[in-house]
Amino acid sequence: DGGITQSPKYLFRKEGQNVTLSCEQNLNHDAMYWYRQDPGQGLRLIYYSQIVNDFQKGDIAEGYSVSREKKESFPLTVTSAQKNPTAFYLCASSLAQTGIYGYTFGSGTRLTVV
Amino acid sequence: GESVGLHLPTLSVQEGDNSIINCAYSNSASDYFIWYKQESGKGPQFIIDIRSNMDKRQGQRVTVLLNKTVKHLSLQIAATQPGDSAVYFCAENKGQAGTALIFGKGTTLSVSS
Numbered sequence: 001d002g003g004i005t006q007s008p009k010y011l012f013r014k015e016g017q018n019v020t021l022s023c024e025q026n027l028n029h030d031a032m033y034w035y036r037q038d039p040g041q042g043l044r045l046i047y048y049s050q051i052v053n054d055f056q057k058g059d060i061a062e063g064y065s066v067s068r069e070k071k072e073s074f075p076l077t078v079t080s081a082q083k084n085p086t087a088f089y090l091c092a093s094s095l096a097q098t099g100i101y102g103y104t105f106g107s108g109t110r111l112t113v114v
Numbered sequence: 115g116e117s118v119g120l121h122l123p124t125l126s127v128q129e130g131d132n133s134i135i136n137c138a139y140s141n142s143a144s145d146y147f148i149w150y151k152q153e154s155g156k157g158p159q160f161i162i163d164i165r166s167n168m169d170k171r172q173g174q175r176v177t178v179l180l181n182k183t184v185k186h187l188s189l190q191i192a193a194t195q196p197g198d199s200a201v202y203f204c205a206e207n208k209g210q211a212g213t214a215l216i217f218g219k220g221t222t223l224s225v226s227s
Contacts, residue, residue, distance in 0.1 A: 006157075033214055040123070042203060042219040043158075058214065090157050102148050103215060105157030 003027065006091050006106035012114050013078070013085065021076045021109045023091035030095065032074035033103065036060060037088040046089075049074055078111060086113050126224045133191040135221045137204035140185060146207040148215065149178060149189045151200045158203060161189070191223075199225045 004025040013019045023032065031050050035043040045058030049068040063082025068074055074093075078085045088110050092103035127133050139147070145166040150158035164171045164178045164187075171178050177190040187204050201222050205215040 035217070040219070043217040045214050045216075048214045092157075102160050102163055103158075105150075105159070107157045108155070110155075 004091060004093050004104050004106040006089075006109050008109060009107070011109055011111045013111060015113055016080045018077055018079050019111065021078070021089055021091075021111070023074045023076065023106060024072055025074075025093045025104070026072060027093055027095075027104060028071075029093035029104070030071070031093060032068070033092045033094070034058075034064075034066065034074070034076045035090045035092065037090060037108075043090060046076065085111055087111060122221055123219070124222045124224065126226065127194050129194060129196060129225055129227050131194050133189075133194045133198070133223060133225075135189045135191075135202050135223065137187040137189075137218055138185060139187060139204075139206050141206065141208055142182075142185070144206040144208050147178070147180060147187050148205045148207075149176075149187075150203045150205065150217075151198075152203065152220070153200045161202075194223075194225050196225045196227055199223055 007022045033048040034046040036046055037043050044060050046060055046064050047055055047058055047066040049055035052068055052071050055066050055068050063079055065077045088108050090108050091106040094103045095101045148163040149161040151161050152158040162173045162176050162178050164180050169180055175192045179188045201220040203217050203220045205217045207215050
């Protein structure tokens with residue numbers, strides 16, 4: 001079955017550490033996105049990528065980094081510069097660059113700073 | 115800031131009632147709108163979408179209405195069931211190539227038996 005896979009489901013990070021969240025899709029989608037979700041809040045855009053080797057900052061990119069070396073993969077690194085990283089992270093992909101066909105979301109990674 | 119928002123953070127209904135979830139958007143250039151359903155601990159799931167050249171679109175038990183005059187979007191769920199309990203988000207696309215969807219804050223729908 002085609003889909004989008006995020007791993008791990010739960011992740012714990014010590015303060016000062018960098019951690020990388022994985023996102024893989026086999027839908028042959030061109031565009032991929034990372035959103036952050038805090039309790040009672042909507043989804044806020046961190047980074048997105050329309051094509052391989054290219055990505056753009058979203059509204060809350062500070063403290064995060066991404067890469068898009070393969071069409072199928074869009075990993076997100078939460079760096080030590082992110083002061084409040086505890087959140088639910090969602091990866092998504094879409095067929096068209098404008099997202100006009102809507103997104104397919106992964107099941108999320110819950111990151112907790114300990 | 116966000117240009118998409120929902121009028122009510124929570125909505126409680128009885129099983130069998132019809133539910134209406136509202137959303138306001140501020141960008142006149144937006145030409146594509148989507149409703150998503152998110153169950154606890156999961157990623158959002160697509161429910162229904164509508165383009166700006168339409169006023170209404172129906173799916174299975176769901177209807178989306180778009181009023182461009184007042185920039186208002188609504189999701190109607192007929193005969194609401196306990197399984198409909200979730201957070202519902204509206205999202206808009208500004209119609210610009212290379213841009214991402216903007217999501218509202220969500221409405222939590224609680225359905226009691």
